Amino acid sequence: RKTPVELSQTLPLPVADRTSGEALQQIEAIFTGYTVDVTNPADIRKLCLNGGFGQGMLSRAFPACITNTRETVRKRKRNMPASVHEAIDGQDPVIMEPLCLFFEETFFLMHMLNVLNVKDVFDKELCVLDAFARFRKVKRNFLACYCAYLYLKSKNWIIKSGIKFGGDFVIYVRGPQFYHASYIVLVQEMVKGVASTDTSTIDGLDFQGFNRIAETTAKDLLFLEVHYPAELDLSDDATCLERVKDVRVAETFTKHHNYLAARNQA
Secondary structure: OOOOOOEEEOOOOOOOOOOOOOOOOEEEEOOOOOOEEEOHHHHHHHHHHHHHOOOOOOOOOOOOOOOHHHHHHHHHHHHHHHHHHHHHHHHOOOOOOOOOOHHHHOOOOOOOOOOEEEEEOOOOEEEHHHHHHHHHHOOOOHHHHHHHHHHHHOOOOOEEEEHHOOOOEEEEEEOOOOOOOEEEEEEEEEEEEEEEOOOOOHHHHHHHHHHHHHHHHHEEEEEEEOOOOOOOOOHHHHHHHHHHHHHHHEEEEOOOHHHHHHHOOO
C-alpha cells in the first residue's frame, strides 16, 4: 500500500516521551450514547499516530486532519450544496471530522493507559467504573469483547471494529495503512465451559456465512472463547472489572484449504 510519510512512522501506544520529560496530556472525548468521539485535532493525531486508535466519522480509516485534506474535500464536494462549494473554494478547506472510538478501545485507553477523559453529552465526567457500567448496558457482550481486546492487544495486533465484516473485530499487522486485515475475530462468551445464552452463539449456518465472507475478502477467521472464573458474579460491575485479570481466552483458527494447490505440490 502507498502510505503517507507521517503514517509510516507510528508508535504502538500513546505514551509520554521520556526524552522530553513532559507528561502526556489527557485526551478529551465525548460519550454520545452509542459512540465515543474525539474532536480536538491534536488529540486525534495522538491517537491515530500512536496505536492506530479510532476511525474517522466520514472516512474509511483515518480522519481528514491526518490524511490529505484537499483530496478529502474534492471527493465530498459532489454531495454538498452549491453554497458549501463556494465557501470551500474561497478559502483553505478545513473539515472538522471527529475520530470515533469503539467501546473496547475507549475503555482500554481509560482503564489500562489512563490517557482518556470521557464526558457525556451533559458535560459530566465518567469515571472508569461508570464508563464500564454504561458500555455494558449498550453492548451486552462488552465484558467478553473487552477481555478479547486485551488478549489481542497483548499480541501487538492493531484492532479495529469488525462490524463491516459481521465480526466483533478485525486485526492488522502494524496497521491498516500498511496491510489489509489478517483476521475477522468472533468472540464467544463462555460461562462454566458452556456458551452463554445471553449473547448470540455461532451455529453451522453462521459459520458458513462467516467463512464465505472471510474467503471473499482474503481473510481468515479467528474464534476467541472468553472463559470467566466459575464464581464470578456477572451482574456486579465492580467485581467484573476487578476480576478481568482472571479471565482466560482460548483461540481457534480456521484455515482455507486449497485442494488444487495441494495437489500440484504433491
